[in-house]
Amino acid sequence: xxxxxxxxxxxxxxxxxxxxxxxxxxxxxxxxxxxxxxxxxxxxxxxxxxxxxxxxxxxxxxxxxxxxxxxxxxxxxxxxxxxxxxxxxxxxxxxxxxxxxxxxxxxxxxxxxxxxxxxxxxxxxxxxxxxxxxxxxxxxxxxxxxxxxxxxxxxxxxxxxxxxxxxxxxxxxxxxxxxxxxxxxxxxxxxxxxxxxxxxxxxxxxxxxxxxxxxxxxxxxxxxxxxxxxxxxxxxxxxxxxxxxxxxxxxxxxxxxxxxxxxxxxxxxxxxxxxxxxxxxxxxxxxxxxxxxxxxxxxxxxxxxxxxxxxxxxxxxxxxxxxxxxxxxxxxxxxxxxxxxxxxxxxxxxxxxxxxxxxxxxxxxxxxxxxxxxxxxxxxxxxxxxxxxxxxxxxxxxxxxxxxxxxxxxxxxxxxxxxxxxxxxxxxxxxxxxxxxxxxxxxxxxxxxxxxxxxxxxxxxxxxxxxxxxxxxxxxxxxxxxxxxxxxxxxxxxxxxxxxxxxxxxxxxxxxxxxxxxxxxxxxxxxxx
Amino acid sequence: xxxxxxxxxxxxxxxxxxxxxxxxxxxxxxxxxxxxxxxxxxxxxxxxxxxxxxxxxxxxxxxxxxxxxxxxxxxxxxxxxxxxxxxxxxxxxxxxxxxxxxxxxxxxxxxxxxxxxxxxxxxxxxxxxxxxxxxxxxxxxxxxxxxxxxxxxxxxxxxxxxxxxxxxxxxxxxxxxxxxxxxxxxxxxxxxxxxxxxxxxxxxxxxxxxxxxxxxxxxxxxxxxxxxxxxxxxxxxxxxxxxxxxxxxxxxxxxxxxxxxxxxxxxxxxxxxxxxxxxxxxxxxxxxxxxxxxxxxxxxxxxxxxxxxxxxxxxxxxxxxxxxxxxxxxxxxx
Numbered sequence: 018x019x020x021x022x023x024x025x026x027x028x029x030x031x032x033x034x035x036x037x038x039x040x041x042x043x044x045x046x047x048x049x050x051x052x053x054x055x056x057x058x059x060x061x062x063x064x065x066x067x068x069x070x071x072x073x074x075x076x077x078x079x080x081x082x083x084x085x086x087x088x089x090x091x092x093x094x095x096x097x098x099x100x101x102x103x104x105x106x107x108x109x110x111x112x113x114x115x116x117x118x119x120x121x122x123x124x125x126x127x128x129x130x131x132x133x134x135x136x137x138x139x140x141x142x143x144x145x146x147x148x149x150x151x152x153x154x155x156x157x158x159x160x161x162x163x164x165x166x167x168x169x170x171x172x173x174x175x176x177x178x179x180x181x182x183x184x185x186x187x188x189x190x191x192x193x194x195x196x197x198x199x200x201x202x203x204x205x206x207x208x209x210x211x212x213x214x215x216x217x218x219x220x221x222x223x224x225x226x227x228x229x230x231x232x233x234x235x236x237x238x239x240x241x242x243x244x245x246x247x248x249x250x251x252x253x254x255x256x257x258x259x260x261x262x263x264x265x266x267x268x269x270x271x272x273x274x275x276x277x278x279x280x281x282x283x284x285x286x287x288x289x290x291x292x293x294x295x296x297x298x299x300x301x302x303x304x305x306x307x308x309x310x311x312x313x314x315x316x317x318x319x320x321x322x323x324x325x326x327x328x329x330x331x332x333x334x335x336x337x338x339x340x341x342x343x344x345x346x347x348x349x350x351x352x353x354x355x356x357x358x359x360x361x362x363x364x365x366x367x368x369x370x371x372x373x374x375x376x377x378x379x380x381x382x383x384x385x386x387x388x389x390x391x392x393x394x395x396x397x398x399x400x401x402x403x404x405x406x407x408x409x410x411x412x413x414x415x416x417x418x419x420x421x422x423x424x425x426x427x428x429x430x431x432x433x434x435x436x437x438x439x440x441x442x443x444x445x446x447x448x449x450x451x452x453x454x455x456x457x458x459x460x461x462x463x464x465x466x467x468x469x470x471x472x473x474x475x476x477x478x479x480x481x482x483x484x485x486x487x488x489x490x491x492x493x494x495x496x497x498x499x500x501x502x503x504x505x506x507x508x509x510x511x512x513x514x515x516x517x518x519x520x521x522x523x524x525x526x527x528x529x530x531x532x533x534x535x536x537x538x539x540x541x542x543x544x545x546x
Numbered sequence: 547x548x549x550x551x552x553x554x555x556x557x558x559x560x561x562x563x564x565x566x567x568x569x570x571x572x573x574x575x576x577x578x579x580x581x582x583x584x585x586x587x588x589x590x591x592x593x594x595x596x597x598x599x600x601x602x603x604x605x606x607x608x609x610x611x612x613x614x615x616x617x618x619x620x621x622x623x624x625x626x627x628x629x630x631x632x633x634x635x636x637x638x639x640x641x642x643x644x645x646x647x648x649x650x651x652x653x654x655x656x657x658x659x660x661x662x663x664x665x666x667x668x669x670x671x672x673x674x675x676x677x678x679x680x681x682x683x684x685x686x687x688x689x690x691x692x693x694x695x696x697x698x699x700x701x702x703x704x705x706x707x708x709x710x711x712x713x714x715x716x717x718x719x720x721x722x723x724x725x726x727x728x729x730x731x732x733x734x735x736x737x738x739x740x741x742x743x744x745x746x747x748x749x750x751x752x753x754x755x756x757x758x759x760x761x762x763x764x765x766x767x768x769x770x771x772x773x774x775x776x777x778x779x780x781x782x783x784x785x786x787x788x789x790x791x792x793x794x795x796x797x798x799x800x801x802x803x804x805x806x807x808x809x810x811x812x813x814x815x816x817x818x819x820x821x822x823x824x825x826x827x828x829x830x831x832x833x834x835x836x837x838x839x840x841x842x843x844x845x846x847x848x849x850x851x852x853x854x855x856x857x858x859x860x861x862x863x864x865x866x867x868x869x870x871x872x873x874x875x876x877x878x879x880x
Binding site for chain 1: 576577578579580582583584585586587588589590591594598601629630631632637640641696699700703704707710711712713714715717718720723826827828829831832835836839844
């Protein structure tokens with residue numbers, strides 16, 4: 018405690034701040050940001066350091082949920098035909114004043130339009146600077162979806178779409194949709210140094226950028242003009258600490274107060290430590306085994322279901338996830354709206370599985386199971402998972418050969434329509450919309466791409482396509498619930514697990530909420546002295 | 547001497563070309579595709595893939611890519627990182643001083659402990675002290691850096707709380723880089739507290755990185771001391787009745803140092819290799835950690851550029867060692 022006070026005091030003097038009791042929160046982040054323009058990158062490490070601190074979007078996810086709430090836009094309406102969305106902007110949003118930029122005006126519609134034009138207008142200097150590499154914007158097909166953006170008045174912006182698209186709103190809460198200052202970026206262009214926007218960002222967010230030392234630390238201070246009020250902590254420091262064990266040591270030593278991504282094996286000891294509290298939440302993710310539904314005999318739903326029944330998923334949760342996860346039955350996690358809890362999972366029943374395989378005329382089946390070479394948030398150890406599956410399937414007379422490739426190669430080969438075998442893979446949601454799971458991973462359009470089961474089933478596809486065009490969430494939910502029933506009957510995947518996310522923080526930290534989308538935000542966080 | 551330098555420099559050219567080929571080929575021989583890695587689980591459409599390939603120039607034949615790489619190199623341009631989109635040269639040199647500072651401290655630690663230990667072991671040949679030095683250096687030499695680093699962190703930082711866990715300086719100090727050497731920059735900034743913090747942060751990583759060179763130096767010093775001690779002129783010196791201090795320090799050590807200097811020079815490569823692991827454990831913001839990240843993301847320009855720069859630096863250091871050697875021992879020049 019003494020150490021913290023001392024640290025806070027010295028930090029205050031360093032910052033030249035008048036209050037001696039300046040509060041500094043240190044976050045032991047897992048890696049370096051790639052840059053400070055959230056539009057051109059795709060990793061959550063970069064988003065934590067940019068969109069979660071410096072920037073705001075038009076709309077945002079309510080902390081701890083995947084529900085939308087107002088941010089820069091105080092309200093919005095969707096036209097009856099679903100082809101346009103009008104946003105009414107707050108009029109009290111100011112861009113940050115730092116030692117490298119002083120805004121002359123508050124945020125208005127021009128900034129919103131600018132923030133999207135820099136990603137879609139080939140003539141925009143930032144588009145040219147980034148060579149159009151706005152990967153998220155592209156991946157979400159925003160360029161095709163947005164027909165035009167119109168300035169209705171100073172504080173009203175209208176997006177005109179090429180087709181009705183319900184997930185569009187959730188997309189606008191994603192980091193790539195951060196609102197930049199047109200004035201700042203235009204000024205940088207005029208000065209001939211537009212790339213500085215990627216090194217010294219200016220946004221409207223709760224914290225403003227102070228300095229970055231490559232691979233070492235990022236320093237922020239509370240934005241005094243923040244539209245939701247100044248933050249309770251004065252300084253925020255990201256201490257870049259790639260090794261999970263070292264992060265843990267630093268947390269124990271009080272060198273940082275919050276750390277992400279602990280080693281699962283350390284969690285038990287952390288929970289017993291008096292100085293530390295371990296927050297936990299089911300992650301917005303799913304791990305699955307995707308059969309190739311175009312390969313014989315996996316083209317028969319009965320065979321896929323039989324194999325699902327032969328695999329003991331609870332044993333995988335216990336051994337591989339060390340209990341830090343739950344068995345999945347649906348392709349979306351239970352924290353997401355439209356989750357159909359009425360769906361019944363195929364039970365673990367090797368005897369019945371054997372019988373079903375025999376009924377389907379499958380004898381002496383040999384198959385490949387692919388194990389990813391990397392650890393992902395939804396899957397701590399794919400190799401071990403594959404071995405457990407191998408042993409389970411051997412019991413029903415299926416001979417499993419485990420294969421693996423280097424990660425990039427794995428992702429590529431797993432996409433091939435004529436691929437042999439079933440692949441272990443997973444997904445972490447990036448906007449909390451069911452379409453982000455079912456549309457991305459299981460639609461006919463995704464075959465040969467992100468749809469690793471190569472599964473195109475019209476009754477299912479019709480439902481999710483229709484759901485995408487509706488703006489009423491209750492109606493959409495009904496369609497997705499139906500889609501989950503069909504999914505379970507057809508079983509293109511064996512749904513394996515939803516992992517648990519752990520967030521160890523020191524006891525004195527209050528107000529920290531786990532973000533289901535896997536980002537880390539410090540808005541509203543305080544330190545009790 | 548001038549001719550000697552010229553010959554040495556000329557010898558560098560083919561080596562350097564070899565290095566560029568290896569650096570270029572190394573990352574491309576690894577399986578994996580940077581564009582696919584960037585796309586992740588979502589995958590990427592064939593058109594977008596082709597577009598990115600063309601943009602990065604990966605669609606061109608390898609010899610053409612290599613030629614472009616060489617041309618850039620001659621202009622001091624190693625391209626832009628695929629991940630951060632910033633110039634590789636800038637990314638490298640903003641981190642290199644951190645590695646150099648750590649390596650210098652590690653080397654100083656290795657020399658200050660290793661040299662006297664080797665000398666003492668040689669003088670006390672066959673005694674307990676000798677066995678201890680030989681035993682410890684053997685252990686030190688075979689110590690896995692990763693394990694050793696974590697062990698020290700857990701004990702000195704975790705249990706005792708004497709040293710900071712990781713990083714280069716306390717987060718409270720944001721020193722503007724001038725030389726890039728934290729110890730020097732903090733002094734330039736006139737910030738005594740920051741200087742002490744920087745030193746404090748150097749202790750554990752320097753020990754971890756210096757352990758293997760220390761073992762090598764101690765062993766080399768010991769064996770070359772023993773060799774020289776057996777020479778006729780040392781016997782003569784002793785017979786002349788010189789004090790044993792004089793015999794050891796002047797007649798033996800000076801001559802034994804020749805091979806020790808070479809070994810120290812050779813440690814530079816080893817230090818840079820060891821820095822990769824040490825920096826990862828201690829979150830040390832140097833090129834080691836940077837290279838590991840670049841390799842895991844298959845960031846071709848960063849990896850090939852980084853390798854060439856590291857090789858270039860090692861070659862220069864070896865050249866300087868050769869030259870120093872030529873100065874100490876003029877016979878080498880011929």
